[in-house]
Amino acid sequence: MTIEARFLIERGDFTLDADFIVPAQGISAIFGASGCGKTTLLRAIAGLEQPTRGYLKIAGEVWQDGERFLPPHQRPLGYVFQEASLFPHLSVRGNLEYGYKRLPPDARRVDFDRAVTLLGIGPLLARRPQGLSGGERQRVAIARALLTSPRLLLMDEPLAALDRQSKREILPFLERLHEELSIPVLYVSHAPDEVARLADQLVLLEQGRVRASGPIGEMLTRVDLPLAHGDDAEAIVEAKVAEHDRKFHLTHLEFPGGRFTVARKDLPVGQPVRLRLLARDVSLSLERQEGTSILNIFPAKVETLADENPAQLMVRLDAGGVPILSRITRKSATILALEPGKSVYVQVKTVALLG
Amino acid sequence: MLDEGDLAALWITLRLAGLTLVILLLLGTPLAWWLSRTRRRFKAVVEAVVALPLVLPPTVLGFYLLVALGPNGPVGGLMVTLGGEPLAFTFAGLVIGSVFYSLPFVVQPLQGAFAAIGRRPMEVAATLGASPLDRFFTVAVPLARPGFLTAAVLGFAHTVGEFGVVLMIGGNIPGETQVLSIAIYDHVEALEYGHAHWLAGGLLLLSFLLLLAVYVLNRRFKVA
Structure with a gap:
């Protein structure tokens, strides 16, 4: 079972021409410098960008090709944005239920209470998003995405907007996610330490192109790639x-x-x-x-x-x-x-x- | 105090403003949504047309509407061909005129409110499985609530305060097309200052209260 993606997106002077295949399990990091097209690639996978050409196959199912384009709301995926982007007009519970309620009951594979417990947000349910800390908001956003029982979880630098304390607070939750749920994750990041800690696979993106991809241990030590050079190699x-x-x-x-x-x-x-x-x-x-x-x-x-x-x-x-x-x-x-x-x-x- | 004619004018005014507002919200909401999202160049043309009533003398708007709605105009003529009455000097004609006249007061606050939401909340809703219409009603509308309130109050109050357009296309038929602002004018012409005071004072108070409600409520929404 694999995640297979090929996208060509042209936006003025920027071109994303990305093509990769990773196993549909564990955490696959999409790694690269700022502006290399990581977020655009993730958005294309979610169906939020209209590519010039696109092909996307998730675990044997084609979501997008020359003829088909599954609109975002019909793709069984969860998306965690860099900013938590909680709905300000809904309580934490309202936010969590937004996607959960739109799922037919027999399609709900992630239990509401389990997601709440997994991310430790039980005490926050009645609160408004405005009163939460950055780390709490992001945990709610992750739980909200999980509750759509996604077949694929997309995370766009979920820690980048957080201070160091909140990062430390969230990382263990991400690891538990990894251990307890069998949902494949595409994790966009430009932070090598996050990638080293969380990722199983790594897709290295350079200026809109996939330079290489493979298991994390292999990718970090490939001396033909920039990852295996420098003080932090x-x-x-x-x-x-x-x-x-x-x-x-x-x-x-x-x-x-x-x-x-x-x-x-x-x-x-x-x-x-x-x-x-x-x-x-x-x-x-x-x-x-x-x-x-x-x-x-x-x-x-x-x-x-x-x-x-x-x-x-x-x-x-x-x-x-x-x-x-x-x-x-x-x-x-x-x-x-x-x-x-x-x-x-x-x-x-x-x-x-x-x- | 108010006589029967004044009460009739008041009732016509409220009916006119209410009906106009309902029509404007139904037409203006999709129009404002489209204006807030589209990147087409044509958008500027539409925006300019919507804003025209802000700068045009009401008599100009009223004049063209009179021509269009009269028995020889395209709309009035069509009504006659279909076996109806021309729309000039009728309540229906007043509603049509008011819709044009108050259009920017409804569309502009809504457009601003929709634009302020940005794309992100709608994208989030999409990834959570909400269809376009579903996310419009469950995300865009609640988030644009202050805009709806402003649009509703301004649209209503502006129609209540209409004079020139009504005079041009509605004439001044008591009990049919005579609205408050024109009734006041008639009272002043007839040197009935007592009547004029009651009506004018009432309108002033109503308008003030409506605007106050907008500002107070919008402040509350911002905190919420």
Whole structure:
């Protein structure tokens, strides 16, 4: 099951010519700089833009092609705009019920109380939108969209208009959404940290065109893409809590390429976690280092080397099938005689748990 | 105090203003909606035509309406051909004249209110499954409530205050086309200042109260 979209939209001197296919599950981020056409693409998917040419197929159903154009109100999707855009003439409950009531009862797959609980807005139901904080408003907007039982949820930078506190408040709700509901999400963002935390797939948009798309771990480490360069270049590793070390107050996390040891986390054994490894925190050695304070060391194979700047290289490695980035100096690469296929040991100075 | 003729004039005036308002809301709402959404160049022409009664002397508007509605005019002639009466000097003629005369007072506030809503709320409603007509009545109309109130009061009050157009096309037939403003004129002509005072004072008070209601209510809506 996939989401397949092809749109050509011409607006004066801007042209969106986007074409992508992503699995119809999990969160797919549409990522790119401001003005690259992310929002226009999302609006086209919702049917809010009239494209010059358009094709949209969601999980086997064509919503739009040369002949057909399903108008927005007939597309079973939820749309969360950047500003919550709640109806000011309705209460929070009225806002939530607006889409819910327009759905035939047998088509309501998201329970009203469940959505309210999921987003923690029970106490707000009788309130007016004007009295809510930015974070509360956005949570109501998300619940409102969910209550249309969408087959696809579109989110246009839902956190961009919020302050840092409200962002922190909403992110856990988005993660719960991800875990508890099986609604595919297209998530527009220009914030790398949001994408790293939430996305499963990434569609990279550049000046109105799709540069590349694929699984997040793969996309972030593709050295032919700008994402895998710069100070914040990073790899995403999906791991599981393996065991806790009571004596040293540590937690072991397992992934296909080995085992991470981090300061004790209060998580149950078996819990999946997402780790972020910054390329600048990953160093390489030819032999397993002894007598080092670094705990996270595992074997890997060099895949590709790419120029970073005159002094540095970006190395993409394969650790048990998981791609990892390491940024090292050109000098070190020469000393270690790094080349594709070479076996090395990866040393990770710091690991961040996302979420 | 008021005599029978004054009461008849009052009743005709209220009927005229009420009926005109109903027609104007029915015609003006879609017109204002179209004007607030369209990007066609033709829009400017329509806007200018709608605004004409604001600048034209009522006698000019009245003159053309008289010609059109009279037995030899296109509309009046058609009525005669269909076996009816020409519309000039009838209550129906007054309604038609008032609709033109008060058109901008209804269309302009509505157009402004619709434009102020912006596209977003309608788009949100669309993504929540509301059809165009559904979202017009459940989103656009409630959000444009202050505009409707202003339009209704201005449209009504402006028709009540009409003089020149009525005089031109309605004449001054007591009990049929004589409205308050003309009754006042007649009283003054006849040096019946007492009558004139009652009617004029009444109109002044009514107009003031209507406008006050608009401003008070619109302030309340803004906070709500």
